[in-house]
Amino acid sequence: MSRTLTLIRTGWDSIRSIAASGRKADALAQLELLLVRTDVPTDIAAEGHQLAGTIALDLGRFTTARRHLKAASGFDVTDANTRYLTGRAWEEDPEGCDRKAAIAFRKATLLDGTNPLYRAAFGRAAARCGQVRRGVCEMTAAAEQAVDDVAVVRIAVNGLLELGKLGKARSVLAKAMFLRPGHSELSTAWERTKFEAARRNQRRVLKTRENTRYAQDAQFAREGDRVLLPFIRIADGTSTASGPSVRVDTVSFPRPHFDRLRISKLDR
Missing domain, CATH: 1.25.40.10 (Tetratricopeptide repeat domain)
Incomplete structure (x- = not known):
């Protein structure tokens, strides 16, 4: 034995x-x-x-x-x-x-509440499960607890960027980069945060322009004026020998919208 x-x-x-x-x-x-x-x-x-x-x-x-x-x-x-x-x-x-991951991370935090890595991982998993407010609180608290720990900062920043919390992500990164200046991973995360902010701002500008154009068109229509479309040719309905003729037969008229008006005088 x-x-x-x-x-x-x-x-x-x-x-x-x-x-x-x-x-x-x-x-x-x-x-x-x-x-x-x-x-x-x-x-x-x-x-x-x-x-x-x-x-x-x-x-x-x-x-x-x-x-x-x-x-x-x-x-x-x-x-x-x-x-x-x-x-x-x-x-x-x-x-x-993600739900089972959050449960496992939660058990880890209950067994060791002083470990910021477990807390950051639980916060990100909780946010992915829909508990956004709790997830943000857990991630920011974990990052505050271990600002010089790159692993904790990585999880917190990635989770905050997934939620679109760019301001909180920049705040966490700024504190971490102050303690670790020139760190390659933190610098990459900072550039990613700047890119996400620029992309969101671009989307906001495009959405504002689109809404402004729609608002202008709606206001113009409410004034009671007519809108002349470039692909519509206006004619008075008269036919001349030299000019083009306008059809006035039954086919050229639009069909009525109501069943009781389907038979018009021209069809009789």
Whole structure:
């Protein structure tokens, strides 16, 4: 029995070394083989499932990640990081669920209320689920709590830009760039914020022009004057030998709008 445990721990150490070297696919494959054993110690099983979930999340295998993270949370229900990773597995999956992601992030914040990363992630997920006011409050509070944390600022700014809160996003970025001047990611986010502001302003100008033109046309029509359209030729209805003739037969007249007027004098 002791020899089996020694082999399991040796294999576990080897898997962690493989994962640390960047060979994540190989590490996940060996973890899958290790975790199906029934004689794996509890501590290795808990850490192994969490590591497998993290690796699967990095590889984009979201269903596998959720399966391992669910198993890991069964070993330790008080681990906030496992809940946070579960939320990411739901959020980053193209076929995932924002509501389930928000629930997982909420559980992470309840287990560790001092972590601004969990709070920012929950705020963005809550806003995507329709709780806009609460989401904005959570994201701005998390950014205020960790202004120098680029990961927190990234989540908060992206969430605020999704909601169109350009002023709040600029405020968060200005404080972060003051503490980290010249940071490439923050500079890119600042340029994106400026672009979104310019695009919104352009849309507002075009909408104003369109509404102004419609208002002018409506006011002109209310004055009782006639509007001369360029593709309409006005004729007095008389026919001359030299000039063009205007049709006055039945076909040239518009059809009446009411059923009782369909038979006119010209049709009799």
